[in-house]
Amino acid sequence: MFIKGNFLFTPSRHELTIRENQYAHIENGVVTGFMTDLPETTGPETVVDYNQDIIIPAFVDLHIHAPQYINRGLGFDEELLPWLEHYTFPAEGKFAAPVFARRVYTAFLKRLQAEGTLCFSAFATIHKESTWQLMELAETMGFKAYIGKVNMDRNAPDYLLEDTDRSLADTEELAVRCREALHKVRFIATPRFVPSTTEKLMTGLGRLCETYDLPVQSHLSENRNEVAWVKELHPDLPSYTAVYDTFGLLRPEKTIMAHAIYLSDEEKRLLRDKGVYLAHCAQSNANLTSGIMPLRRNLENGLTCTIASDVAAGHTPAMNKQIALTIEISKLYSLKHDREKALTIGEGLYLATKGPGRFYGQTGSFEKGYAFDALVIHMDDIEGLERTPFEKLQQFIYDGDDRNIIARYVDGVSR
Amino acid sequence: MFIKGNFLFTPSRHELTIRENQYAHIENGVVTGFMTDLPETTGPETVVDYNQDIIIPAFVDLHIHAPQYINRGLGFDEELLPWLEHYTFPAEGKFAAPVFARRVYTAFLKRLQAEGTLCFSAFATIHKESTWQLMELAETMGFKAYIGKVNMDRNAPDYLLEDTDRSLADTEELAVRCREALHKVRFIATPRFVPSTTEKLMTGLGRLCETYDLPVQSHLSENRNEVAWVKELHPDLPSYTAVYDTFGLLRPEKTIMAHAIYLSDEEKRLLRDKGVYLAHCAQSNANLTSGIMPLRRNLENGLTCTIASDVAAGHTPAMNKQIALTIEISKLYSLKHDREKALTIGEGLYLATKGPGRFYGQTGSFEKGYAFDALVIHMDDIEGLERTPFEKLQQFIYDGDDRNIIARYVDGVSR
Structure with a gap:
């Protein structure tokens, strides 16, 4: 042709x-x-x-929450932790019902397709059957995608709190079912973030990743209160990044970490050496008053960064708009940081196409x-x-x- | 009804x-x-x-450049002064041809209508007949609008440089023609900005404003190089704001100044006392790496601020998107400024409806x-x-x- x-x-x-x-x-x-x-x-x-x-x-979007699509634009008067509690968790709770999930996921995928995001990595919810609906639908509609069942066994409301063994068993079942039945859609281990996952769960997920050679996606250092909380939960580990690493969840060239705003040099070295994909979610980070990732410095230091929508903390899945906003915010950042070079259009396109595409393959x-x-x-x-x-x-x-x-x-x- | x-x-x-x-x-x-x-x-x-x-x-948008609609999204690798020279002036030069102008202005107004901006204040170009096309079209399509022929008699390329007397005569003619023939569309005096207008032109415009009780729109303190240039051009006047005031161009409750980022306390007092409308163009100010207006402090100090698109330095005329972006940028600003309260949804709506609507009347x-x-x-x-x-x-x-x-x-x- x-x-x-x-x-x-x-x-x-x-x-x-x-x-x-x-x-x-x-x-x-x-x-x-x-x-x-x-x-x-x-x-x-x-x-x-x-x-x-x-x-x-x-477009390739390496960080998006499929169930949160219903919440885009809502709750932006809050920062991360109360926003999760008041808006995100109640919304994700509704996905216990696979019929509801199928309805939302159909709308979500139609929107992604319309906006030109044909390859993505998404969080679903903790619910096995609803996650499977999303995986099947994405395969049928021709997407290239990684999709993960979320794992959460601490610091969550009752209706989203998993038994640790059940969480691991459901994860394994989906990983196997996906490998057997689907072709373009692949499973990705998806611990929500450190505060939601016990050491036992992280250890188990690390083992599953090893066994099935699974990639991993999670969140890292999005908000100062979150970072302080992780420090409280794991006082003996040197950093937030080190927690994931300790439990085998920084898989080389196979890991996506969203946000990554507040990082020490030591953490950055670790992330660079492991070839972790840092999903930069500028719109989300503005909406939840999280901060601004030092994108230019990260790129110059050899970190792998991509532009991602993070719906629903990002309010639109449209990657062209995400590129524009990322450039705008990099310009405002440059004004306060010695006028470092702002992101260009070409760079923006790269960070939303070939850069993240490498995570999936030759796209x-x-x-x-x-x-x-x-x-x-x-x-x-x-x-x-x-x-x-x-x-x-x-x-x-x-x-x-x-x-x-x-x-x-x-x-x-x-x- | x-x-x-x-x-x-x-x-x-x-x-x-x-x-x-x-x-x-x-x-x-x-x-x-x-x-x-x-x-x-x-x-x-x-x-x-x-x-x-x-x-x-x-929606009401108090600062938009109708001819620049064709340039939205272009040239954002530059800051204000080179951007004007390389992108904006060549685009505005094309409006010497009324047929071309009518074509563009029709597309522009259709887009405004589609996006729900039904009341606005716009810059046209220096060209009398093309400006008249815009005024007539806007009236026919039912807009409530202020529209101004731009005045420029210094520091412009040949094809946009006006003879001072001709500039004043054309302005007067349009002001009169508008008053006689149109109802919802009104004429507004539109000196481009201080660097584009000689003292003679500003003096003449100030007199016309007095004679015909015209409102005024212009630009103020958008970019540090621009501010320095105004200081060079008018070393004897205390500030950029004072230049407009000196020539009778800060008409009480009848003046719109776009951007107003870099202002002294003295300038702010003057602008507040005169009831000048400050059009805050957050998207434009990000695209041209201009800076961020201290919106919250200005509002608390009693300055009249509105949200405006400033197409084409702002890339979309959609005011809902301008509200969202203004809130986002106010959140990022708050992170660096003692976490001052960011703009809320209700405030954003006010600044894009009733706040600017008062400039036109009861809308x-x-x-x-x-x-x-x-x-x-x-x-x-x-x-x-x-x-x-x-x-x-x-x-x-x-x-x-x-x-x-x-x-x-x-x-x-x-x-």
């Missing part, structure tokens, strides 16, 4: 490649290369021509060998004012929405 | 009134009161029932005597999860868009 249009993608954080008016050749869902003219021997292969539209890699770029996971974007031109592909990209990032995305591809198949 | 639904509005900055499931009575386009039941003698009056939907005052609230300028908003419910009117308002502010606005009223007439 050939796809024609204006392709924009980021082979590295420092490089925005623009292939204007070219043909991408796709074989078995994978990009094999670009050409400026169709080969004469094209034969019956499909050619889809998107004319002046731009084509970018589909998020159009280099040879990458899956053709793509969004075709149409921006209205005003007569007498034609825009370059790069200008169209900027206008989509800042002021586009799902209506501008006129086609979506996963592994070369239109979705 | 009776309108039934869930009404939310802000009689003051400290007060969010919610009238659930009530009837608003509208006579000659004006709210006369609310009731819980229809009077028995209603007779043939129209009753429109919006059921569970919420109804809020239409932006549903109190008795206010024009029924309103938006009807439908937020999708998920079965088994009904939301209160206040929750629907929050979800619209944070994650709604023009598709959620199912009806728009100006002076009680559906638009």
Whole structure:
């Protein structure tokens, strides 16, 4: 198959490649290369021509809470810990009912698809059957996803508090069921965060990860009160990061930690050495008055950072809007920090496509060998004012929405 | 006419009134009161029932650049002065052609209407005929608006540099033409900013304002380099604010100054005493790395502040998104400033409705005597999860868009 249009993608954080008016050749869902003219021997292969539209890699969101989708925009008068207690936990409690869960998860996934997030890593809730609904639905709708059943056996309301052994057994069952039945959706171990998980639970999860070679996702150092609480709970361990590490939950190149705002240099070294993905959730961190991750310094120090929505503490799953907001906040941060370089559009795109895509595999770029996971974007031109592909990209990032995305591809198949 | 639904509005900055499931009575386009039941003698009056939907005052945006609409999202790698030179001035130059202007202004006004901004104050360009196109179009489409021809006679590229007398003559002509031909659209004096206007031009404008009792809009202290430049240009005047005041351009209760980030206490006193409207453009100020206005302190010191989009340095005209972003940025600001109270949802709504509405007249609230300028908003419910009117308002502010606005009223007439 050939796809024609204006392709924009980021082979590295420092490089925005623009292939204007070219043909991408796709074989078995994978990009094999670009050409400026169709080969004469094209034969019956499909050619889809998107004319002046731009084509970018589909977005990848490594931190999102599927059940909280119903709560987006609510409760932002609180900070993290009371927000969890007053808004998030009651909402997640409703997912004990799989019928309700299926209804919400269908709306959630339709929205992600509309906004162009075709690969993601999501928290579900503690509930096994509801989590399975989400996994099945995501597979059916063609997403590439990691999805985890949340583990919580301390400091939670009764209706979300798990028996430790049951929590581990349910986790194992889902990990196995997923491996057997699903293809593009994979299981990810999902301890909510240190205050919600006993040492016994963390130890058990560490073992399961080892046994099944599971990746891990959790939260780290989002809020100062949370950090102090972790210190109280684990006074003998040197840091919040060290708690996860102690229990085998910092799996090299297979771990996502959301937020990571308040970290010591020692913690940063550990996270860098383990190749942990730090999901930077700028909108969420503003909404809950959490703070601002020092993104530029983290990137320069070799930490792996990505842009993530963190719905519902982030209020929109739209990754173009998340990129715009992350750039804006990095500019305000730079004003207070010696005018360090703010994030650029190219960097923002990288941190929402190829950067996080590596966690899943070869997605998020159009280099040879990458899956053709793509969004075709149409921006209205005003007569007498034609825009370059790069200008169209900027206008989509800042002021586009799902209506501008006129086609979506996963592994070369239109979705 | 009776309108039934869930009404939310802000009689003051400290007060969010919610009238659930009530009837608003509208006579000659004006709210006369609310009731819980229809009077028995209603007779043939129209009753429109919006059921569970919420109804809020239409948004009022006191600072927006109509021609720059084509540039939203572009050039945000620059700060104010180079951004003007490289992006804004070339875009505004195109409006020498009234046909092009009409095309863009039509798209601009359609977008404002879609997003629920039904009252605004806009900069056009220096061009008389193109500005007139915008004024006529806005009148025809039913907007309440102040619209100004921009004045610039120094420090501009040739194609935007006006002869001073011509600039004044064109301004006067438009002010008169507007008064004679239009009803809801009014003329506003619009010196671009101090660096663009000679003392002679400012003096002339001040006189015109006096003669025709015109309001004024301009820019003030947006960026440190700009402030330093004004100091260089007017070394004998005590401050940027004082320059406007000296030339009669701080008209009491009739002046809008955008940005107002870097102000001395003396300037703030002057602005407060004159009742100047300070248009706080948080998104624009982030995009151009300008800074953050100390909103909470300004409000507490009795300054009149409003939330404005400043398209195209702000990338979206959607005022719900501007409210959300303003709250987010006020939270980040509070983290660095003794955790001063961040802006609330109710305050945000006030600063985008009744607060700026007062500049135009009785719009932006549903109190008795206010024009029924309103938006009807439908937020999708998920079965088994009904939301209160206040929750629907929050979800619209944070994650709604023009598709959620199912009806728009100006002076009680559906638009």
